[in-house]
Amino acid sequence: MKAHLLIVAAAAFAVAAQAQNVLGFTAGQNTSYTDRLGANNVEADGLNHYDTRDYMDWMLDPTDPTGATMKFTSLQVIVQDQVGATADSFTIVGYTEDPTTPDYPNQTAAWFRSGTIALPASTATGAVAWIYTVTPAAIPAAPKGDAWIGVGMFLGPVGTTWPTDGLSTHCTFDKDTTYTGTALRDLAGAQIANMPLSNTACWIPVTAGVPTGPATYPTSASGRRQIWLALNAPVASGVPVTQTNQTSYPSSNAGGANALVPLGGTTNMFSGLYPDLNDNHAQTPARADEIGFLVNDASLPNAPVFVLIAFGGSPIGSTPLAPLMAGLSGPGTKGNVCIDFTSAATFLGFSNATGVYQHMLALSPATRLALTGFSPIDVWYQGFMLNTAAVGGIEAHATGCGIQHL
Amino acid sequence: MSQSTAIAALGLVAVAGIGAWCWFDREPAPVTPAAPAVVAPTEPKPSALLPVQADLQPKVAEAKPAAKEPAIRFPDGSTMPALNGVKSDVVIQWGTRPFTKIIGTEDGPNGWKWYVHENGTRSTTAMVDMNGVPSPTGLVAEPTTALPTRMEFEEGLKNGAGGSAGGSGKNKK
Numbered sequence: 001m002k003a004h005l006l007i008v009a010a011a012a013f014a015v016a017a018q019a020q021n022v023l024g025f026t027a028g029q030n031t032s033y034t035d036r037l038g039a040n041n042v043e044a045d046g047l048n049h050y051d052t053r054d055y056m057d058w059m060l061d062p063t064d065p066t067g068a069t070m071k072f073t074s075l076q077v078i079v080q081d082q083v084g085a086t087a088d089s090f091t092i093v094g095y096t097e098d099p100t101t102p103d104y105p106n107q108t109a110a111w112f113r114s115g116t117i118a119l120p121a122s123t124a125t126g127a128v129a130w131i132y133t134v135t136p137a138a139i140p141a142a143p144k145g146d147a148w149i150g151v152g153m154f155l156g157p158v159g160t161t162w163p164t165d166g167l168s169t170h171c172t173f174d175k176d177t178t179y180t181g182t183a184l185r186d187l188a189g190a191q192i193a194n195m196p197l198s199n200t201a202c203w204i205p206v207t208a209g210v211p212t213g214p215a216t217y218p219t220s221a222s223g224r225r226q227i228w229l230a231l232n233a234p235v236a237s238g239v240p241v242t243q244t245n246q247t248s249y250p251s252s253n254a255g256g257a258n259a260l261v262p263l264g265g266t267t268n269m270f271s272g273l274y275p276d277l278n279d280n281h282a283q284t285p286a287r288a289d290e291i292g293f294l295v296n297d298a299s300l301p302n303a304p305v306f307v308l309i310a311f312g313g314s315p316i317g318s319t320p321l322a323p324l325m326a327g328l329s330g331p332g333t334k335g336n337v338c339i340d341f342t343s344a345a346t347f348l349g350f351s352n353a354t355g356v357y358q359h360m361l362a363l364s365p366a367t368r369l370a371l372t373g374f375s376p377i378d379v380w381y382q383g384f385m386l387n388t389a390a391v392g393g394i395e396a397h398a399t400g401c402g403i404q405h406l
Numbered sequence: 407m408s409q410s411t412a413i414a415a416l417g418l419v420a421v422a423g424i425g426a427w428c429w430f431d432r433e434p435a436p437v438t439p440a441a442p443a444v445v446a447p448t449e450p451k452p453s454a455l456l457p458v459q460a461d462l463q464p465k466v467a468e469a470k471p472a473a474k475e476p477a478i479r480f481p482d483g484s485t486m487p488a489l490n491g492v493k494s495d496v497v498i499q500w501g502t503r504p505f506t507k508i509i510g511t512e513d514g515p516n517g518w519k520w521y522v523h524e525n526g527t528r529s530t531t532a533m534v535d536m537n538g539v540p541s542p543t544g545l546v547a548e549p550t551t552a553l554p555t556r557m558e559f560e561e562g563l564k565n566g567a568g569g570s571a572g573g574s575g576k577n578k579k
């Protein structure tokens with residue numbers, strides 16, 4: 001009996017230790033259109049750019065004690081075939097940064113590229129869309145840093161052009177102040193003007209799986225977009241979250257029934273990273289966004305969560321958490337410390353039954369004005385979750401750092 | 407910033423964590439590791455993030471009842487034979503909606519066989535290259551609402567979708 005209990009306990013621990021976690025980038029992200037990111041009739045990789053300007057140490061390989069490599073286990077993306085009855089396929093692909101051209105993917109050596117992934121059968125003569133979850137046996141680890149991850153889109157059937165037929169992927173578009181349409185687009189705060197266009201999604205031409213040209217980014221701010229793309233990794237996730245009053249982008253509103261963002265709000269790369277605290281764009285009704293941090297770790301339900309908020313990164317650089325905890329650290333501790341912990345304000349909360357904790361700051365009008373006066377200013381967040389059932393020391397999971405630009 | 411200062415600061419955080427936990431939850435600590443956490447998937451509402459698209463009803467065959475190795479392992483703990491030449495077990499990472507039972511199989515256009523689930527989701531395994539090396543891969547495909555292209559949306563060319571909210575584009579069957 002005792003042996004059985006041990007086996008059960010060991011199995012439970014093993015499963016818990018391997019628990020997968022959907023990182024929060026798409027937790028609150030309405031999509032606007034289906035798109036090929038400009039590569040309308042070119043075989044191309046469409047890629048989200050995850051920039052260390054916005055996210056640091058966010059999917060570290062937990063098997064690397066140095067905290068220097070990144071890795072994920074599965075990927076979710078929405079692919080759309082304009083004519084369901086025709087056979088279409090795609091790949092999943094990732095790049096790290098070009099060592100000679102910052103903010104551009106290294107086209108000479110992709111981080112990973114899958115083989116062809118086919119769509120299921122369909123007899124539809126119109127468009128069909130699928131949310132794909134792709135779990136390879138292993139995605140290789142790569143040095144941490146900027147990452148470009150996305151979907152390889154082949155050309156449509158011979159004799160057709162997109163969007164008559166062919167494959168595309170669902171995206172969220174930034175909204176400029178002159179846009180009057182009704183698509184679900186997100187108007188970010190004024191500081192997005194400081195966001196390099198190379199911070200957003202891009203495409204790279206590809207021939208037979210080999211990149212053949214540099215990445216192409218949007219040429220104007222109105223072309224900024226983000227692919228709906230979720231990543232799954234056995235790490236604690238932490239992303240900035242913003243609540244807005246936009247009727248044109250309901251996933252950014254407070255409240256609602258989205259269990260992934262219990263208090264409501266968007267975690268996208270637009271308002272999520274560039275909130276509008278003081279009605280920068282003179283909207284009706286006036287914007288007064290609320291800001292915060294969304295933490296989730298499916299392996300740690302009902303767990304204490306410390307959210308640290310500061311105005312910069314760690315003064316000693318990103319450092320693995322376990323050795324910093326010296327003798328207090330127990331098995332299972334993972335993640336780096338990347339925030340300026342010497343000056344950070346610390347808040348305590350508890351994750352819910354699914355391991356989610358959303359910490360929102362209640363900004364007073366005076367605080368909003370003060371922050372605006374300091375603008376541009378970056379607010380850094382990092383979360384630390386504790387496993388209260390751990391034995392043999394403190395098991396802490398550090399999220400990555402998320403940076404909001406005010 | 408010295409290493410000792412860093413350790414002290416993090417130590418404070420850790421000690422504060424333990425203290426706070428003890429204060430808020432003064433029950434005896436469990437002696438066994440925590441049970442594996444399961445995130446309850448949520449079904450998106452039609453107007454929410456990922457509207458459900460009703461695809462065509464595929465011609466489905468009878469599912470094979472036996473689970474034998476190599477197997478595909480589903481989130482409810484059940485297993486079915488791995489498909490498409492995969493010769494090792496595959497623990498499938500599930501999608502965005504709740505897992506529902508298998509009601510049959512269907513053949514895809516490239517020869518892959520898929521399991522068809524009650525809610526329209528498809529799942530399968532296949533040998534898919536990863537950096538040129540064939541790799542056993544788990545795949546889940548959930549039907550969702552097709553969206554207009556940007557041009558279609560703005561011009562209202564797609565069955566009036568241009569006048570409706572994005573994310574709820576019409577699905578053509």
